[in-house]
Amino acid sequence: MDVLIIGSIALDDVKTPAGEVKNALGGSAVYASLAAGHFAPAGIVGVIGEDFPEEHIRLLREHHIQMEGVEQIAGNTFHWSGCYEHDMGTAQTLETQLNVFAGFSPKIPRSFQETPFVFLANIDPELQARVLTQVHQPRFVLLDTMNHWIAHQRDKLIEDMAAVDMVVINQEEARQLAGTANLIHAVRWLRRQGARGIIIKKGEHGALVFWEDQIGIIPAFPLETVKDPTGAGDTFAGGFIGTLARLGEINYETIRTAAVMGTIMASFTVEDFSVQRLSHLSKDEIQNRGEELRAMARLSEKKVIL
Amino acid sequence: MDVLIIGSIALDDVKTPAGEVKNALGGSAVYASLAAGHFAPAGIVGVIGEDFPEEHIRLLREHHIQMEGVEQIAGNTFHWSGCYEHDMGTAQTLETQLNVFAGFSPKIPRSFQETPFVFLANIDPELQARVLTQVHQPRFVLLDTMNHWIAHQRDKLIEDMAAVDMVVINQEEARQLAGTANLIHAVRWLRRQGARGIIIKKGEHGALVFWEDQIGIIPAFPLETVKDPTGAGDTFAGGFIGTLARLGEINYETIRTAAVMGTIMASFTVEDFSVQRLSHLSKDEIQNRGEELRAMARLSEKKVIL
Numbered sequence: 001m002d003v004l005i006i007g008s009i010a011l012d013d014v015k016t017p018a019g020e021v022k023n024a025l026g027g028s029a030v031y032a033s034l035a036a037g038h039f040a041p042a043g044i045v046g047v048i049g050e051d052f053p054e055e056h057i058r059l060l061r062e063h064h065i066q067m068e069g070v071e072q073i074a075g076n077t078f079h080w081s082g083c084y085e086h087d088m089g090t091a092q093t094l095e096t097q098l099n100v101f102a103g104f105s106p107k108i109p110r111s112f113q114e115t116p117f118v119f120l121a122n123i124d125p126e127l128q129a130r131v132l133t134q135v136h137q138p139r140f141v142l143l144d145t146m147n148h149w150i151a152h153q154r155d156k157l158i159e160d161m162a163a164v165d166m167v168v169i170n171q172e173e174a175r176q177l178a179g180t181a182n183l184i185h186a187v188r189w190l191r192r193q194g195a196r197g198i199i200i201k202k203g204e205h206g207a208l209v210f211w212e213d214q215i216g217i218i219p220a221f222p223l224e225t226v227k228d229p230t231g232a233g234d235t236f237a238g239g240f241i242g243t244l245a246r247l248g249e250i251n252y253e254t255i256r257t258a259a260v261m262g263t264i265m266a267s268f269t270v271e272d273f274s275v276q277r278l279s280h281l282s283k284d285e286i287q288n289r290g291e292e293l294r295a296m297a298r299l300s301e302k303k304v305i306l
Numbered sequence: 307m308d309v310l311i312i313g314s315i316a317l318d319d320v321k322t323p324a325g326e327v328k329n330a331l332g333g334s335a336v337y338a339s340l341a342a343g344h345f346a347p348a349g350i351v352g353v354i355g356e357d358f359p360e361e362h363i364r365l366l367r368e369h370h371i372q373m374e375g376v377e378q379i380a381g382n383t384f385h386w387s388g389c390y391e392h393d394m395g396t397a398q399t400l401e402t403q404l405n406v407f408a409g410f411s412p413k414i415p416r417s418f419q420e421t422p423f424v425f426l427a428n429i430d431p432e433l434q435a436r437v438l439t440q441v442h443q444p445r446f447v448l449l450d451t452m453n454h455w456i457a458h459q460r461d462k463l464i465e466d467m468a469a470v471d472m473v474v475i476n477q478e479e480a481r482q483l484a485g486t487a488n489l490i491h492a493v494r495w496l497r498r499q500g501a502r503g504i505i506i507k508k509g510e511h512g513a514l515v516f517w518e519d520q521i522g523i524i525p526a527f528p529l530e531t532v533k534d535p536t537g538a539g540d541t542f543a544g545g546f547i548g549t550l551a552r553l554g555e556i557n558y559e560t561i562r563t564a565a566v567m568g569t570i571m572a573s574f575t576v577e578d579f580s581v582q583r584l585s586h587l588s589k590d591e592i593q594n595r596g597e598e599l600r601a602m603a604r605l606s607e608k609k610v611i612l
Contacts, residue, residue, distance in 0.1 A: 017487075038612060039610065039612070086487045087487050088487070181323075181392045181393050181394070182530065182532065183510075183528070184528055184529065184530040185530065202511065204489075205508065205511035205512075206511075206525075208528060215528060215602050216602055217525040217528070217599075217602045217603045218605075219512075219523040219525065219603075222489070222490055222514060222521060222523070223490065224488065224490040224491065225488075226488065243610055246610060247608075247610065253606055253608065254608075256605065256606055257605075257606045257608050257610060260605055260606070261610055283612040286612060287609070287610075287612060290609075290610070293523075293605075294605050294607070296521050296522055296523045297523045297525075297603060297605050298605070299524075299562065299563075299566055299599075299600050299603050299604070300559055300562055300563045300566070301600070302553075302559065302560075302563050303593070303596075304345065304549055304552060304553065304563060304567055304593075304596070306344060306345070306589040306592060306593060
């Protein structure tokens with residue numbers, strides 16, 4: 001197995017101007033693993049309750065996601081309810097039921113402990129740290145977080161950031177964490193905390209990649225249909241680390257390519273509710289969209305001589 | 307002369323978290339002509355009052371902006387007061403004094419009537435239409451607008467859009483005009499009105515260029531210092547049409563190159579108040595920043611074989 005993902009496995013109620021779903025498969029580890037799985041063998045560590053439908057487990061297995069790290073325990077699965085307004089911007093959380101997730105402490109199965117690429121999806125920084133003590137010298141660790149942990153677990157989060165290779169964070173959260181409105185200043189502050197690289201997610205505006213002294217601008221794929229933005233960031237991260245694992249080398253070039261594939265995978269996720277689009281994707285669809293994005297983003301090398 | 311620009315010439319009071327200026331040189335025609343002038347000979351048509359400082363006229367002349375189309379009449383110059391919040395997003399207008407601009411009707415001097423590239427900056431669509439009757443078969447006309455005209459002169463604006471080659475509009479205004487939250491749907495609607503091409507400005511997130519059946523993603527230059535966003539859109543449009551005039555050909559390749567130079571010029575404008583940065587720019591600074599942006603935006607051609 002090349003990619004280990006630790007995060008939530010959820011049943012989501014989501015309402016957007018395009019419709020709604022109830023008890024739909026969701027969670028950061030689910031989106032990220034389905035995306036990563038297109039590029040490299042992936043497995044997840046998480047927890048589900050007794051109510052978790054068998055068909056979802058089947059779907060993940062059919063996508064070759066390794067499930068030894070998923071505990072099923074008494075109680076209900078983590079449940080999130082949210083809605084999006086007209087512009088499909090930030091989600092408004094209506095309700096979060098932690099359920100079995102409340103007592104979750106990740107236990108990395110022995111067979112997963114040597115996995116070279118690790119994605120610590122958005123969970124309590126305390127739990128993210130516990131994962132790091134259980135994996136043996138991974139080649140690359142990517143860490144995600146959210147506003148809740150920035151507000152309530154700031155010190156632990158900053159400590160974790162020093163122990164990983166790359167942090168992926170959305171632009172508002174980067175500004176919140178660094179305490180500055182200017183994104184470039186925020187990135188500088190984040191980098192001082194110790195991570196070698198930073199990815200700033202900007203939603204429909206793409207992403208910025210900072211690695212060593214390089215900056216990469218990664219455009220988002222312009223979409224005609226956006227039904228449900230849930231899981232876009234997790235999908236991005238999963239596509240990113242899956243691609244990096246597949247390419248096998250870690251340098252600015254592979255990191256940028258990985259970010260392009262992350263943005264492509266995220267563009268599919270938002271085209272439908274839950275993982276409906278992400279779980280019905282052909283290799284051709286992924287590669288064609290990658291080529292389309294490259295064509296749109298290619299800037300002329302023609303110099304304007306002044 | 308290659309580029310004719312019709313728009314406002316203003317004295318602005320601007321307050322941002324980085325400071326404030328009073329009675330500073332501003333206006334769409336000023337920003338656009340200073341940007342265009344770096345690439346091609348440019349002239350402006352507009353109106354100023356008796357209070358317009360001689361030093362501003364001198365500054366424009368020193369930048370080789372042709373001024374025969376600028377009338378000076380009794381009364382005060384158009385005056386705008388605005389402020390920006392912490393995130394430097396949308397301007398809040400505190401006061402608009404039309405002054406001499408109230409009775410303005412553009413008169414294109416005979417010497418300007420054959421200008422091949424025309425930029426109709428953000429003014430009343432009625433006046434934009436009057437310009438079109440006074441120029442003789444220009445090769446390329448670019449039209450800008452704003453929310454005020456979308457709300458109050460919608461029909462005339464849509465009529466103008468059918469008579470020009472390209473419309474430059476910001477993303478919120480495109481959505482407002484087309485009556486849809488989805489940007490791609492909005493662009494499709496705008497194109498049905500008749501313009502051959504559309505540029506969607508997204509501020510710090512760059513721009514999207516639509517020309518015939520092509521889509522180009524133009525990134526913005528990531529900036530560490532943003533002091534005053536006033537005039538960024540006008541500067542973009544000026545840099546765009548100036549570059550197009552200099553390149554001399556009108557096709558997707560030159561349009562995309564022109565949009566890159568527009569985004570570069572706009573990145574300088576916002577680094578200081580008024581035209582302070584834009585009016586002190588060397589050719590090397592422009593070209594170096596262009597190269598930097600190209601390097602950041604260059605996506606690997608490496609394919610990820612699935």
